[in-house]
Amino acid sequence: MNNLVIMPILIPLITGLLMVAFRRKAVVQRFLSVVALGATGAVSLVLMVQIKDSGIQTLQLGGWEAPFGVSMVADMFSGMLLLTTSIVSLLCLVFAFYSIGKEREAHYFYPLYLFLITGVNGSFLTGDMFNLFVCFEVMLISSYVLISLGGTGIQLRESIKYVLINILSSFLFLVAIAYLYAATGTLNMAHLSERVAEAGQNGILTAIAILFLIVFSLKAGLFLFFWLPGSYSAPPTAIAAIFAALLTKVGIYSIIRIFTLIFYHEPHITHLIIGIMAAVTMLLGAIGAVAYWDIKKILTYNVIVGVGLIMAGLASNSTVGLTGSMYYLIHDIIIKALIFLIGGTVITLAGTSKLKYISGLIQTYPFLGWMFFIAALSLAGIPPLSGFIGKVFITEGTFEAGFLWLGAIGLITSLMVLYSVMKIFLNGFWGDSYLDEEKKGEVKGILFPLAILTLLTIGLGVGAEGIYSYAELAIESLMNPLLYIEAVFGRG
Amino acid sequence: MKEPNDVILRSVTKVAVLIILTFAINLFFSGHHNPGGGFIGGLAFASALTLLFLCYDIETVRENIPVDFKAVTAVGVLISVFTGIGGIIFDRPFLTQAFDYFQLPLFGKTELATAVLFDIGVAMAVIGTAITIISSISEDR
Numbered sequence: 001m002n003n004l005v006i007m008p009i010l011i012p013l014i015t016g017l018l019m020v021a022f023r024r025k026a027v028v029q030r031f032l033s034v035v036a037l038g039a040t041g042a043v044s045l046v047l048m049v050q051i052k053d054s055g056i057q058t059l060q061l062g063g064w065e066a067p068f069g070v071s072m073v074a075d076m077f078s079g080m081l082l083l084t085t086s087i088v089s090l091l092c093l094v095f096a097f098y099s100i101g102k103e104r105e106a107h108y109f110y111p112l113y114l115f116l117i118t119g120v121n122g123s124f125l126t127g128d129m130f131n132l133f134v135c136f137e138v139m140l141i142s143s144y145v146l147i148s149l150g151g152t153g154i155q156l157r158e159s160i161k162y163v164l165i166n167i168l169s170s171f172l173f174l175v176a177i178a179y180l181y182a183a184t185g186t187l188n189m190a191h192l193s194e195r196v197a198e199a200g201q202n203g204i205l206t207a208i209a210i211l212f213l214i215v216f217s218l219k220a221g222l223f224l225f226f227w228l229p230g231s232y233s234a235p236p237t238a239i240a241a242i243f244a245a246l247l248t249k250v251g252i253y254s255i256i257r258i259f260t261l262i263f264y265h266e267p268h269i270t271h272l273i274i275g276i277m278a279a280v281t282m283l284l285g286a287i288g289a290v291a292y293w294d295i296k297k298i299l300t301y302n303v304i305v306g307v308g309l310i311m312a313g314l315a316s317n318s319t320v321g322l323t324g325s326m327y328y329l330i331h332d333i334i335i336k337a338l339i340f341l342i343g344g345t346v347i348t349l350a351g352t353s354k355l356k357y358i359s360g361l362i363q364t365y366p367f368l369g370w371m372f373f374i375a376a377l378s379l380a381g382i383p384p385l386s387g388f389i390g391k392v393f394i395t396e397g398t399f400e401a402g403f404l405w406l407g408a409i410g411l412i413t414s415l416m417v418l419y420s421v422m423k424i425f426l427n428g429f430w431g432d433s434y435l436d437e438e439k440k441g442e443v444k445g446i447l448f449p450l451a452i453l454t455l456l457t458i459g460l461g462v463g464a465e466g467i468y469s470y471a472e473l474a475i476e477s478l479m480n481p482l483l484y485i486e487a488v489f490g491r492g
Numbered sequence: 493m494k495e496p497n498d499v500i501l502r503s504v505t506k507v508a509v510l511i512i513l514t515f516a517i518n519l520f521f522s523g524h525h526n527p528g529g530g531f532i533g534g535l536a537f538a539s540a541l542t543l544l545f546l547c548y549d550i551e552t553v554r555e556n557i558p559v560d561f562k563a564v565t566a567v568g569v570l571i572s573v574f575t576g577i578g579g580i581i582f583d584r585p586f587l588t589q590a591f592d593y594f595q596l597p598l599f600g601k602t603e604l605a606t607a608v609l610f611d612i613g614v615a616m617a618v619i620g621t622a623i624t625i626i627s628s629i630s631e632d633r
Contacts, residue, residue, distance in 0.1 A: 006586045014573055020566035062579070062587040 002050070005059040005072045007043045008082050008121040012036050016114035029110040030097055036114060037093060040121070041086030048079040048470065056477060056487035058127070066127075066488045067191035073127035073488055076474035077326065080467075081124050081253060084330050087456070088245050088337045089117050091449040095341050096238035098445040099348070104149055104236070112149070116142040116242070123250045127488055129177050129187040132254065136173070136219070140166050143247060147235045158234035165227040169218035176211040183208060190488035192262045193481050201265035209263035209270050213255065213277075220251025222311055223277040225304045229288065232303065233296035237344025240296075244303050245337035249329060252307060256314050256325065260478045267317045275315030275398075279409045281308030286413035289420035295353045295428070298420050299343045302379065305417055306332045312406050313394040321397020323475050328390025331378070331460060335387065338453035339375045339421070342368060345446055346428060355424060360433030367447055369429040371454045376425055378457045380418035386460035498547070505547040512540035520615055524603075530611035534618030541619070542626055550630060561623040568616025575610040 015036035019029050050057055051074060059072040074082075093113065100109055119139025126132050144166075148159040181187055183204055184195045196205055214224070221228045228248075232240055255274070263270055285304030292298050310332065313325030345368060350358040362369030378385035391414060398407035460467075477483045516536035523529025544553045579588030591605035 001585050003580045003586055010573065010577070010586075014570065017566045017570045017573070021563050021570060023563075059585055061585060062589065063585045 002057045002059055002074075004043060004047055004050070005057050005074045005125060006061075008040050008047075008086075008125065009118055011040050011043065012114040012121070013118045016111035016118065019111040019114075020108065026102070026105040026110075029105070033093055033110045033114055034090065037086055037090040037117065040117070041083060041090065044079060044082035044086055047074050048076065048083060051076050051079050052470065052473060056484060058487050058490075065490075067186050067188035070131050071127035071188060071190070071488050072125050073189075073484065074125055075477040075484060075487070076470055077253075077256075077478055078124045080326070080330060080470060080474055081249070081333075082121060084333050085117065085120055085124070085246060088333050088453070089113075089242060091452055092238050092242045092245070092337055092341070094449045095241070095446060099344075100236060100238055107149060108145075109149065112142050112145050113242070116146065116246075118142075120246050120250055124253060127189050129180065129189060129192070133170070133173055133177060136250070137170065139247070139250060140170070143243065146239050147231065147243075149239075150236065155234045158230045161227055162231040165218065169215050172211065172218075173215045176208060176215055179208045179211065188488070189257070189261055190485040193485055196262055196265065197481075201263060205263070206266050206269055209258070209266075210273065212258055212263075213270070213273065216251045216255045216258075217277065218251075219248070220255060220311075221248045221281075221304050221307050222251070222255070222274075223281045225281065225285070225307070228304060229297060229300040232300045237341060237348070240344060241337045241340035244300070244340045245333045248303060248307055249333055252310055252329060255311065256322075256478070259314060260322070261481050261484055264317075264481065271315050271317045274311055275403055275406050278308045278311035278315055279406050281305070281311070282409050282413040283308075286416035286420070290416050290423075293355045293423075295343050295347055295355060295358075295424055297353075298355075298424060299340055302339070302417060302420065303336055305413055306336065308413070309391070309394060309410055312403075312410050313390075313397055315406060316394070316397035316401035316403060318397045318400055319475055319479055320393050320400060322478055323471055324390050324393025324395075324397055326390075326471050326474055327464065328387070328394060331386040331390050331457070334453055334456050334460065335375060335379050338450065338457065339372075339379060341446075341450055341453070342372045342375060343424075345443065345450075346372075346424075349443070350428075355427045358428040359431035360429070362429040363433040365443060368443060368450070369425075371450055372429060373425055374454055375457065376418070376421035378461065379421055381414050382418075384458075384461045386457045386464070388461060389464040501547050505543055509540045509543055512536060512543070516540065520611065521608075523611060524605060524607065530614030531618055533611075534615035535622065537615065538619045538622035538626075541623055545626065545630070550627060561620045561627070563620075565617050565620030565624065568613045568618075568620055570613070571616065572610050572613030575606055575613065578606060 015032050019032060047057060056073060056075040060066055061070045061072065096109070096113070116139055119135050119142060122135030122138060123132060126135055144159065144163050147162055148155055177187065180192070184192055186192055186195060199205070218224045232243055235243070259270060259274070282305050285301050285308060288301035289298050289305065292301065310325045310328050313321040313328065346358065346361060347353045349361065349365070352358065374385065378387045381387040381391035391410070395407045395410055398410065516533050519528040519536055520530060520533030523533060541553070576587040579586055589605060589607045589610070591603055591607070593601055593603050596602045
């Protein structure tokens, strides 16, 4: 029992509720949300140290022992994602201070943002399938409001699509959970893992696994991403950035979790399907990124490529591939937040998202330009930045598993990604400046979170060795479901 | 709004609301061991308020019940969460409940449980949410 496990959910939840109950000035809300996210980050750090010292941490809510109660489980994989989430959400929040506007602040922006983080953290921590559904809903309902908050035309149009597709996938999620319960008689993940292993993963269970794959693919944007480019380009920059950084990652996390913990017995079916979906996702995403001349569209298609690459690591079903997925997942959270924030800033400064009408921004905003350059290189996986190490491991993993085509597609799409972001850099930042000195917007406060994110992506690349011991533990618990099961049932 | 030629509706509402509210509270308390509880009790409570909204206009009801229902929702969830945190203070898992029997004047031997506090929070959250939804839909007209 370790009550710290529930804290990353409780802290943002309580802070958000306090803000709704006692509506105070925006300044107080800003302060409270920074404190809440900071505290969440600190707790995640402590959790990581505890996991490293004494293994996977669990909490049985209300003292009802697993598998009868709801278990919360923090292994190193969750712990690292929690810490990354806290840091990135804090930086996006600071960016929002300068850009979100009074109107949205007055309409519960900060509480909703914290509820979103509550749902994300909950999804990372829960050890129960139904509870995972609940946490997804907490996250999704907050995101419904955040995406439509402000009520501009494009936001309303896109939020209708977004809400419909997510309601459909939530419905399928419930159906899948019902099937799973009917087939196995439990929803506790550890217990599920045991029962599926005992009974053998027969045809019905594999079919259920694929239904889950469809559900989470809809959320993660793996192959079923047709809703994503529109939805992610509608809301304001800070919100779009946190969506791009976190929401798809929760879907990815769920896929990795259930296909390493529960449905890992038939990799030649399930993991092959994941591999094919990953390949198609990478190709289509990269084609989209190359084809468009609109900054928002290029960036949203890059989100899709990232999802495909992470899933390629899982498809290889090997320690190396998963290590790559792990590194790339963390890298992707940071870099997507960074590149969306920069892209959004460029659009605000230039007043348009059409690349053909922007040029020479680097002369007026040198810092912004060079940060974009670093982010672009990191996105494409140029050493020594953080995207490199993940890509190497993933490619190695797919080659080892014999999926040469998958690794090759990963490498080819990396080049296409590099082209697509360099297109933004060369057209938008290079060239003759067309902005007058008077038109120059204020970027001082905005630059701070961007600079930290840039430092993070450099640091994660250069210091990859430093977090290797943590990543190793994370992969160990993913590759060996017995560790997870024993921790939940309090054996061993 | 409609013309106020609805004497029968109003007379019935005055009596019915009282009955519904009583029933809601009954449902709420029976929830500990029998079917019922915070969620359904809260819904019944909200239905009584909705009847008032339908019978009188929203402004009149708001004047008589000057509560911000969004805040009621938040306070309700807060109460539930803090009941859960009670467990943490006593070094038990989050959401641990406790109960005991007490001799109370008038009631005699009574079971008091922290789960009731949690349920009060749930009921408030349900009431707040239901009324917020209904009143924001009605604002469209």
